[in-house]
Amino acid sequence: MTLEVLGFWVLAIVLVGSALAVVTTKNLFHSVLWLALALTGTAGIFLMLNAEFLAGVQILLYAGGVVTVVVFAIVVTEKLVGTRLAHTSRRVWLGGAVAAGFLGLLMSILAGVPLPMAPIPMTEDPTRLIGTAFLTRFLLPFELLAVLLLVSLLAASYLARPEE
Amino acid sequence: MGLSAYLTLAAVVFSIGLFGVMTRRNMVGILLGIELMLNAVNINLVAFSRFHGEVAGMVLTVFAISITVAEVALGLAIVILLFRTRKTAMADHVDWLKG
Amino acid sequence: MGSPLDPFVLTVLLTPITIFLLLGLVAPLRRSGRLAAWVSIAGALTTFGAAVMVWRGVAQLGAPVRRVWTWLPEAQGALATVGFLADEQSTVMVLLVALVSLLVQVYSLGYLSDEPDPALGRYYVYQSLFAFSMLGLVLAPNLVQLFICWELVGLCSYLLIGFWYKKPSAARAAVKAFWTTKAGDVGLLIGIVLLWRHTGTFDFDEMRLLVEGGLVGLQGLSVITFCLYLGAAGKSAQFPLHVWLPDAMEGPTPVSALIHAATMVTAGVYLLTRMAFLFALTPDVLHLVAWVGAGTALMAAILACAQNDIKRVLAYSTVSQLGYMMTAIGAGFASAGFFHLLTHGIFKALLFLGAGAVIHAVGTNDITQMGGLAKRMPQTMIVFLVGTLSLAGLPLFGGFLSKEEVLAAVWAGGLTGPFVFLLTGTFLTAFYMFRVVFLTFFSQETAHAGGHGAGHGGHAPHDAPALMSVPLWVLAGAAMAIGIYFTLNHRETPFHAPGWLALVATGVALGGVLLAWLTFQRRAINAESLARATGPLRMAAAHGFWVDEGFIAVYRGVLMVLARVVGWVDRYIVDGVLNVVSAWTVSAGDGLRRVQTGKVQDYVVAVAVGVIAVVLWLRGAM
Numbered sequence: 081m082t083l084e085v086l087g088f089w090v091l092a093i094v095l096v097g098s099a100l101a102v103v104t105t106k107n108l109f110h111s112v113l114w115l116a117l118a119l120t121g122t123a124g125i126f127l128m129l130n131a132e133f134l135a136g137v138q139i140l141l142y143a144g145g146v147v148t149v150v151v152f153a154i155v156v157t158e159k160l161v162g163t164r165l166a167h168t169s170r171r172v173w174l175g176g177a178v179a180a181g182f183l184g185l186l187m188s189i190l191a192g193v194p195l196p197m198a199p200i201p202m203t204e205d206p207t208r209l210i211g212t213a214f215l216t217r218f219l220l221p222f223e224l225l226a227v228l229l230l231v232s233l234l235a236a237s238y239l240a241r242p243e244e
Numbered sequence: 245m246g247l248s249a250y251l252t253l254a255a256v257v258f259s260i261g262l263f264g265v266m267t268r269r270n271m272v273g274i275l276l277g278i279e280l281m282l283n284a285v286n287i288n289l290v291a292f293s294r295f296h297g298e299v300a301g302m303v304l305t306v307f308a309i310s311i312t313v314a315e316v317a318l319g320l321a322i323v324i325l326l327f328r329t330r331k332t333a334m335a336d337h338v339d340w341l342k343g
Numbered sequence: 344m345g346s347p348l349d350p351f352v353l354t355v356l357l358t359p360i361t362i363f364l365l366l367g368l369v370a371p372l373r374r375s376g377r378l379a380a381w382v383s384i385a386g387a388l389t390t391f392g393a394a395v396m397v398w399r400g401v402a403q404l405g406a407p408v409r410r411v412w413t414w415l416p417e418a419q420g421a422l423a424t425v426g427f428l429a430d431e432q433s434t435v436m437v438l439l440v441a442l443v444s445l446l447v448q449v450y451s452l453g454y455l456s457d458e459p460d461p462a463l464g465r466y467y468v469y470q471s472l473f474a475f476s477m478l479g480l481v482l483a484p485n486l487v488q489l490f491i492c493w494e495l496v497g498l499c500s501y502l503l504i505g506f507w508y509k510k511p512s513a514a515r516a517a518v519k520a521f522w523t524t525k526a527g528d529v530g531l532l533i534g535i536v537l538l539w540r541h542t543g544t545f546d547f548d549e550m551r552l553l554v555e556g557g558l559v560g561l562q563g564l565s566v567i568t569f570c571l572y573l574g575a576a577g578k579s580a581q582f583p584l585h586v587w588l589p590d591a592m593e594g595p596t597p598v599s600a601l602i603h604a605a606t607m608v609t610a611g612v613y614l615l616t617r618m619a620f621l622f623a624l625t626p627d628v629l630h631l632v633a634w635v636g637a638g639t640a641l642m643a644a645i646l647a648c649a650q651n652d653i654k655r656v657l658a659y660s661t662v663s664q665l666g667y668m669m670t671a672i673g674a675g676f677a678s679a680g681f682f683h684l685l686t687h688g689i690f691k692a693l694l695f696l697g698a699g700a701v702i703h704a705v706g707t708n709d710i711t712q713m714g715g716l717a718k719r720m721p722q723t724m725i726v727f728l729v730g731t732l733s734l735a736g737l738p739l740f741g742g743f744l745s746k747e748e749v750l751a752a753v754w755a756g757g758l759t760g761p762f763v764f765l766l767t768g769t770f771l772t773a774f775y776m777f778r779v780v781f782l783t784f785f786s787q788e789t790a791h792a793g794g795h796g797a798g799h800g801g802h803a804p805h806d807a808p809a810l811m812s813v814p815l816w817v818l819a820g821a822a823m824a825i826g827i828y829f830t831l832n833h834r835e836t837p838f839h840a841p842g843w844l845a846l847v848a849t850g851v852a853l854g855g856v857l858l859a860w861l862t863f864q865r866r867a868i869n870a871e872s873l874a875r876a877t878g879p880l881r882m883a884a885a886h887g888f889w890v891d892e893g894f895i896a897v898y899r900g901v902l903m904v905l906a907r908v909v910g911w912v913d914r915y916i917v918d919g920v921l922n923v924v925s926a927w928t929v930s931a932g933d934g935l936r937r938v939q940t941g942k943v944q945d946y947v948v949a950v951a952v953g954v955i956a957v958v959l960w961l962r963g964a965m
Contacts, residue, residue, distance in 0.1 A: 103264030153320040169267040179263035186255040197246040200297030209299040232314035239321035339941030
């Protein structure tokens, strides 16, 4: 067993375990923390795939930004209601069956398709390639993304504005 | 490790996220499930990108992450708004469209 | 193609329609009343002058003047044409229509002098339209134009019967007349279309050539001629479609004189005269025409004896005389029927206008409330007597020769049954007409109700003003002139009249006069006991032989039952199916409604299951 395989399995176990914890734990706050761990695990996967830049983005934006925002939201809403948020599940068996069915479907599709076994080496450093692509091939979507972020920022602050 | 290993991992994570979306009663919990699903998609994108030597997948991942951030911000804003008006964060308490 | 007579014929046709449009479209002129009347009368005079020119012209030419313009073009030549066909028949008829129309318009000005101005203007609009339609009908060179004008005169009849439309009985009578004639017109239209399929033409001349060339198949021709006869029966008030004509007397009396005595009602007879060459091919239909005509003549004569309303007596008399004409046509001698049509048009218009003068003077239609008017209205008495003698068919008067010709034609046609009917009818005609004369002008004077209505209240009845009396004298003169002229110059007829016929006819008529004199003047015979002697016939006549009741019974018994059945089917079967389907739809919707829980996560589950199902389905299909 090579180091790569070992690392993959460790990351996979961490990722799947923390994901399961996210959807099963009774405490909402813990849920968020488990999510942070899952996102970090994903960043590890990205590292294994030679996408260092993405791993950084993942940690910064997701594990840092998103989790922080969610925690803020939880705090704010708990303050509004004045009670601790219940965090229970409903119809676990139905949801489990559908999710398992979905997984089985995906698996059966994957099993029937020939997939490459080895990565193809990049001609250059991926980060450099991403940067180049942003400013050449994907310039317009990139700019639109900026607009989207601005709009969602405004929309979020408008929706969550204090009541008059 | 072959591409199928990454795709399988992503599929598992996606299904777990789907399970969360379907079962969680708290709306913030549903949002967390959605995050998991998007993460699985990102894993897929990066894995395909790597195994095909094509950078576009990674670029799309950056897009996906950014859009997810926007989505989370908006989703949470909606949750807060619902809190104010209905005094609840339970998704199954919100059924204005019941037929 | 052109003929020197063309302008005159066109004047005949276009003057009335021009007047109609002028009066109809220029509202101030129409509302002026008397001015509109004089404009219309001037138009009628022009028409009459041109009609005289056309009549004389065609008689001198000795050949018909025909002119057609294409109306509906088609690859093999015109499908339908408009134009005129001025031959001997149509020009004489045009002369009659133009003359009576002119006289009636003049007369109406006096008769309707109490009407408000706009109503008077409206009356003359209708009159002009009627003149145009009737002349167009008479001059029509083909069945399409004839049918259009046929419907137009029906419309004018409706409008003029309902002229006093605020009177419910008049409005009802107008509708009744319209619908009854329409029932026949349906047959006419079907007949025209069938005939077109049969011969490929609408044109009279082309059709006549085909018939003469033996190119018209006899197969199915009876149905066609029967359909044409239906239209004629409706218009010319043949049993059982005669019921509208007595009710049509709700209209102003001059209208009755023009439309319901002299011109429009004879359109059916005219149509059969025009199509006689075709009817000759179907003797079975001709037999039907004769028997129905004779039956109508006798029945209407009996009915006329039982009426006390002077106009209804005349109306039934018109029905009866139309039956005479139809019988002659049915006997195969259309010329005799047509001759009677012409003389009848003159003296019946005279009788109606005379009756109008009487009604105008005494303010009632009821002959039992009149009496002794001969002293107060000598002029009216004289002209009315001329008309009565003509109608009764006494020698030297207008109706004598034509009625004798009809009887001779029926005898020559070998129709003994109808001949007996008509002879009995002659007796009754004399009887009921002289009953009217004696009760109205002679016998004792009774208290006259009103007189002139409220306008002249209190005045004793007197002769009509000049506007009304001049037309009366003209018509009386014409009736006498026709009688004397044709007594001196015998018409040539295609059949032989037996020598005893004139004597028998005159004797029978005189018998009717005598009976009327004994009953209503000398009172030698009690009218009541005479009536009782006829027993059930009298009662049947009082009820119009229950023809109206028969129609009502058909309506109630057949149509209403049918309507009930259809209504039941609609209510319980058609509606039932719809109600069941809609109930199912509602309950299905109610069930499906529950699927929409409104909860987001249920929708997520549905989407996930849906994705699985779609993918499985696609893989299965691959």
